[in-house]
Amino acid sequence: MNGSLPAIVAQFEPPTTNDFVWDCWFPGLNVGSLEFCLNFITFLVLLGFVCMLAFFFFALRSPRVVPGRLQSVAEIGVQFIRENIAIQMIGPQGESFMPLLTTFFFAIFFWNIFEVVPGINFSSNSRIAFPLVMALIAWVTYNAVGIKKHGFVGYSKHVLFPPGAPSWLMPLLVPIEFITQIVIRPITLSVRLWANFLAGHFLLAVFFLGTIAMLQGGFTAIFAPFSFAIGVALVGFEIFVSLLQAFIFTILTASYIGGAMAEEH
């Protein structure tokens, strides 16, 4: 160890999970041990919601045959969801799930992109509550659609008994199918989104705080540009991840709905 390393260790505070806890702005409503109040995270959720509404309002306020810039962005997005997600995963009935899938895609994207917006730098999806609620909406939707299509008994059979498997394997297969299709799916759907933005926030914090710590650490300042360059590259990566996670959440919801609606083969 040379002389300047302890100085860095003294200045550099690694980010902890406390970075994700925000205090209430106003005294909230107490229900049992739960506290409902407005804080930074709920404000971000509302802000993302307003951004989404404003985007579609201004994009489609006066639709023209030759679309303007904003209108064509909105149209390309909706067309992409319709052709590459809804029709491809669900089939012709996918049209009726367009409102749900479009809302999922754009809402998740706007909530995600706050991770790299200067001055905010926090995604509400890095708290498990919001991805979990969206995953529960998807869970209720695909189960309800399946029950409506096949009936409760028919849907249970459709889910629990994989076609073509020998009957002596059923005692083993039925619990596995139940756990993977009913229990694990909403968990992975929400954990995937949440952990991506938890990890992304940590990465950005480590590299940018590390840049500051190295700049203040005497001769280690010569390493600061490398840390800063990786931080800038990670900002670009986070923008990509925001789009990719919105896409994956939407396409998995669509594929679960499509699986629940599929006919027996």
Added chain:
Amino acid sequence: MLGLLAQVTGDLEGLATIGRGLVIGLAAIGPGIGLGVLIGKSVEAMARQPEYAGQVRATMFIGIGLIEALALFGIAFSFII
């Protein structure tokens, strides 16, 4: 390494820190191999049948999403330790 281990013996906080690092590292191995196989095979499929590239890419992203969750479970559990 051994000196570090000797220092933290009896110090549960230090052992938990080592555990966190191990969880993230070990949880990344399997999904890393899986993603390599998945994306490699997808590129191969796209090169052989360019007209099905769109379909292969959509399926590939679903697979990426499913595999990636395993590595992210590791990150999530490392904070619980």
